[in-house]
Amino acid sequence: MQETILTNARIVTPDAVIEGTLTLRDGRIATIDEDRSALPGAIDCEGDLLIPGLVDVHTDNLERQVLPRSNARWPGVSAYLSHDAQCIAAGVTTVLDALCLGDLGFDTERNQTFVDGVRDLDQLAGAGVLKAEHYLHLRCEIPALDMPAALDGVAENPRVVMASLMDHSPGIGQYRDLTRYRAMRIRQTRMTDAEVETRIGELLERRERLRRPQREWMLQRLAHRNLPLASHDDDTEATIAENLADGIRISEFPVTMVAARAARAGGMEVIAGAPNIVRGGSHSGNVNAADLIEAELIDAFASDYVPASMLEAAWGLAARDTLSIPEAIALVTDRPARMARFADRGHLAPGLRADVVRLKPFGALPVLRGVWVAGARAG
Structure with missing residues (x-):
């Protein structure tokens, strides 16, 4: 039996922050108690917060490790x-590695990152050397010939476990400002x-010709x-309206308030980029x-x-009293877990997977002091 007892902690549950003890046993949360453990093996958390492990449904971070500079590709497994x-x-x-499928003529290196990333994940996950649990989020560039x-x-x-429909054509979506x-x-x-x-003209012609048929093919291929489709x-x-008609129920990174409001009115769930909150705005001029x-x-x-x-981002919202601590933490734990259809994680409750993060607030910044993945210390 593998057991970890975390005591003298402030435990963030879906509804409240309680002072007490969290017991992890054999990869699961065993108990949450509102008292301090006197057992000699218990870890004194010194009043730190315990929250669920974060669930990231879209990260491009692997691309930045593979290409630390534009002309310097790093070995895939090391990256x-x-x-x-x-x-x-x-x-x-829990990480959904968002790998891009398809090249629109300016990002040719991404195809290699996709091929290598799928291969490397299969190899590494099978070897048991990854600390987080990794899955794939397919970012399908709909008008791309090779998608x-x-x-x-x-x-x-x-x-x-997830796929998104992208269109990074010039003049569209994120790139609607052609200048x-x-x-x-x-x-x-x-x-x-x-x-x-010349390249812009080629891409717009190709989009006109391929976008709808390739969109329909993608939806049929994954049906x-x-x-979950975004x-x-x-x-x-x-x-x-087109997305709703095609059965898509997640709007990922809407770039205008109009689109976000329409998504909510249509019953879609909305994902926002956390860097937008941390930086105080979009890096590309969007909402x-x-x-x-x-x-x-x-x-x-x-x-x-x-x-x-x-x-x-989540802790900053809580520190500024924009949201309560449970509400803010849910934006990076329980809500994305539900989107990705993970029923065994995302909040702290007996019986769920023991993915736990210990953090100490430092003003508006959270300082991590421990990470457990399925009950095992990972950081």
Whole structure:
């Protein structure tokens, strides 16, 4: 029997913060008691908070480990282990690695990251060397010529637990400002203004031709899996209406208040990027997530590109009394767990998986002091 007793703690339950003792036994939460344990093996948490392990339904962080510089690809397994360590250091115990399927002509390295990422996860998870529990979130670039072949090769992988429909074409969604898009591509590439303009024209022609048939093919290809499906970077009411008609029930990173309100009105769940909260706004000029919080339009946060942003965003909202501690923590634990259909984690209750994070508040910042994954110390 493996047992860990965490006492003299403030335990964050779905409804309250209680002082007491949390007992982990054989990978599960055994008991939550409102008193202090006198057992000699109990760990004194010194009044620190205990919260559920975070559930990140969308992180691109692996891409940043694989390509620490634009022209320097890092070995895949090493990059994955580094990514895993960063997730644990951020209190993220369940990770949906969001790998991009399909190239729209400016991000050719992403295809290799996808292929290597699926292979490396299968290898590493089977070896038992990862600290967090990792799954796959397929980010399907709908107008990309190579998206169907990439999806077909991974559609049956049991680690796939979520998929999103993306369209990063110029002038669409996140990139609806074409002037900003042109400037970004010229800055990021060695292409001339004329070459970028030519590429934009090619991409728009391809989108007109392929978007709808490839969208329908993707939905049909994954229908038997009954996965949670998300739309990505929604910007208009018309976009939301199309998604609802296609059976999509999650709006991931809506870029306008109009889209977020339409998503909520249609019964969709809304994911926002935690970095938007931490930074005080969108890095690409889209809607401020703080405004979405104020309008009660956010159901969950995802880290997007910085694992540490999830807990920092949630704790910041609690520290500023925007939300109660249980409400704020639920945005990065229970709510995303439900979205991804994990019934065994996301909040602290007897019988659930013992994914637990110990943290000490430092003003508006949370300092992690311990992480347990399925009852085993991981950080």
